[in-house]
Amino acid sequence: MACTHQEVVFDVNTVGWAPFGPRTALSMRNEDPARLPATAVGHGQKPSGGYVLAAGRDQEEDGLCQAISPGALKPRVTYRVAGWISVAAEEGSQGHRVRVSIRVDDGRRVVDGGAVCAEAGRWTEIKGAFRLSESPSNAAVYVQGAPAGVDVKVMDLRIFATDRKARFSQLKDKTDKVRKRDVVLSFGGASGAFVRVVQLDNGFPLGTCINSTVIQDPAFVDFFTNHFDWAVFENELKWYWTEARRGQLNYADADRLLDFCDLAGKPVRGHCIFWAVDGDVQQWIKDIGHDRDQLMSVVQEHLQSLLGRYTGRFPHYDVNNEMLHGRFYRDRLGDNVAALMFREAARIDPGVLLFVNDYNVECGNDPNATPEKYIELIRELQQGGAQVGGIGLQGHVTNPVGEVICDALDKLSTTDLPIWITELDVCEPDEALRADDLEVVLREAYAHPAVQGVMLWGFMQGQMWRQDAFLVNSDGTVNDAGQRFIELRREWTSDARGHIDGDGQFKFRGFEGTYVVQVTTATGKMLKTFTVDKGDAPLVLGMDV
Template sequence: MTRKSLIAAVLLCLVLLQLNGCSPLGADSGPGSKANEAAAVNPAKDWKKAANAQIERLRKRNAEILVVGLNGKPLPGATVRAVQRTHQFGFGTAINRTALTDPVYADFVKHHFEWVTFENESKWLWNESSPGNVSYREADQLLEFAAQNGLKVRGHNLFWEAEQFQPQWVKSLTGPELKAAVDNRLNSAVPHFKGKFVHWDVNNEMFHGSFFKDRLGESIWSYMYSRTRELDPDAKLFINDYNLIEYPPERDYNKEIQAWIDQGVPIDGIGAQGHFNGTVNPVFVKGRLDKLAELKRPIWITEFDSVNANENVRADNLEAMYRVAFAHPAVEGIVMWGFWAGSQWKGAAASIVNEDWTLNAAGRRYLQLMDEWTTNVQGTTGKDGKFKFRGFQGTYDIIVDYPDAAAVKQTLTLTPGSTVMRLKIPFDVHNKSVPEQPAELSAVAADSRVILSWDEAEGATG
């Protein structure tokens, strides 16, 4: 074969690959495309094995509990339980006002997530129906719900570049009037939510909209971020957009984001939404995450959902996205964009919980992953008074029991790191106090089980 014929043969193969949807990356060519399904050439065990190894290395840490008597000597034979309460990695969901009216919805949120994003309640369109008529009532109610249940909150969003999502009265504004409206929004919303929103999606979907840029110039984007930083220095400011990881990008997003960073725009994190149709290809998604990680900013999957009428495919999609995200060193959290079929923006085909509150296959898979990535262990101290374990990063209740003595509970936080984290617990073997009786016991039916909750009781360990 001549050199020319060899080159021609290679080019023909590449053309055939593209015609058949067999991109080397194995990605969809756009929303709803089936190319993603055809391109999954790597056996599942290959990507999953690599992801699990990364998870073990990145998301866990060794711990050592030393139990001593009040005389300072090691106490062998003590029972130690390590019960994980929160995760270092952010597992969250979008919520809406349903959390204020439906106790089953509210209970599901507080028992299965640690972060929340308000679906609409902190958007400009929702907060200011007419000039100066500002209300944060529902957002504040959701903030109170989050605070009562120890949930961290992502702020979504200050502005939105898509014209159809502007307040109706804003659409006709231009020039100084529009700039004044932007300033009023900044000066109202940012201080109002200061200290309550951990993150802010400052200007949503700048890659796919241009309402403010067309009317005020591209410098308005930098201004929005810089002014938000001035008004709330502690909030982490995010870019948030779709098609950063789902499908082959329309253009070089990294180049544009890096240009903004080089100009001094305070971008603290990259929000990759993650709205998937068809099948999630974990190999392709990892490649996209690797590319975004070159920007050296934390990545959050901010709006994950998978639309598929087949709940088993939906479950596999969820696992692929979550396992790849949890395994990636640049990713710090993942937020699903709704969970219940009765309040899911894309309907039942994107839900993990059916309308009757039974879990579908995707919901069961989600709970299995949370069980897999949560550490609850128990053991006995040795002659040296030590109990050792390796657990997922996060906060733990460390509970120590000894025959005929009152249990002791302390908190341990496993942060990222490679060294052993140590906790020393003094224990009084003569203390036999009895906990108070719990009060305000409540029970809520959910998915063939009962969720119990009660007020904290003095002296109780769990």
């Protein structure tokens, strides 16, 4: 998403900044060219080397600020915040959280512009995004955070409007290369006969979460059955649901949902075996958390109970959910317990793909969940013998920016592991903008070769964790976001027709998936199914007429 000069609404290096805080002092510096960062994602320019240093900060809120030109920010436009942040050298420091915010209408509203974990001796790119619903009377940019006494450095901070149309044009070309393949159907004769090729399903699954309540709603079931390929249980497989009280197992709800999906012919992801965040661990486990041996015993029992019961039923499991944001089991049983969970799960159910799963990794605005930290976690698990089979990105996003998502996917793809968007929802009250935002994420995912599937975290009004993210209204009518989803599915489904040429062949370029071909000759019609797999070379298939 390269931006033109006209799209830039805020672009500074060392000029125009004012100190924020009673004792904050600003000075202008120049970085050693050898230490300059690489060009930023979608930034469109090289770093200047000039930066402003904010010293003498008495409080975390102290920093620097600058007004944005009146009228520069427009409503309903998604803006990128880009630039580089660093902090002054500090012995033993592991980095500090520095955030950018936009204060509008004399500070009555504060909009998040992104955050980074800034480190001494290196520059970290900020990748924020925001959107305003109304034109502000005035606006200003603030850079704050890091503990009192830590000097903050800011280089080339910019705000610019994104260009969805330009990005989507790039992604359509990329999608054609990544998801489609030339196909030659060789009939060995029947020149001139009419051919119709219809894709039955796509090799890239799109799914959604379900629960015990929504499967009783005919409108939900109808949309789910017609527009989704996979399912995942919202809560019914989580430990706090299957064993809310110690020793009292409840698998009946999960069994009913599995039966429902079996009848519908939908594979199901297993979410999740454990949850690493303290607030999502049931009280009886917390009560025994001080007893290491007893906690390890119930961890082993749960692994055997869950995976032993459902061996072969779930193609995927999220093993220990949200380890970038929680350490409940690792803090009590040691860091090695995370790899042990993977090893034991693989032993009990050898055919399953075992995933890490976390949120905010694709947004670029959470210092706790960068792609680099996710990769580090995966490497540590692998070194402990964990058979990590896939990377889950939850995708609970707001105001998504395409090149930032792509950057995260590019970095994670260096692990050579498949990536799934596991819990996608895009929250926006304006349904037209929600449709645009949903399209951003879906196109980025579909165009990236490392991504192998997308799961929505619900789609119906009143039946979702996040408000203003639904695709289908409570009465079953489809809104703008839902219609956009249907249109994308249609765009990613091949349909070809024509006649067998003089060489006895019919050629087309199609998406990966299963197909049926119908050939109409003077003597009748012939139907035959075939599969288009991933590949660069043309797929040549012999067809008997």
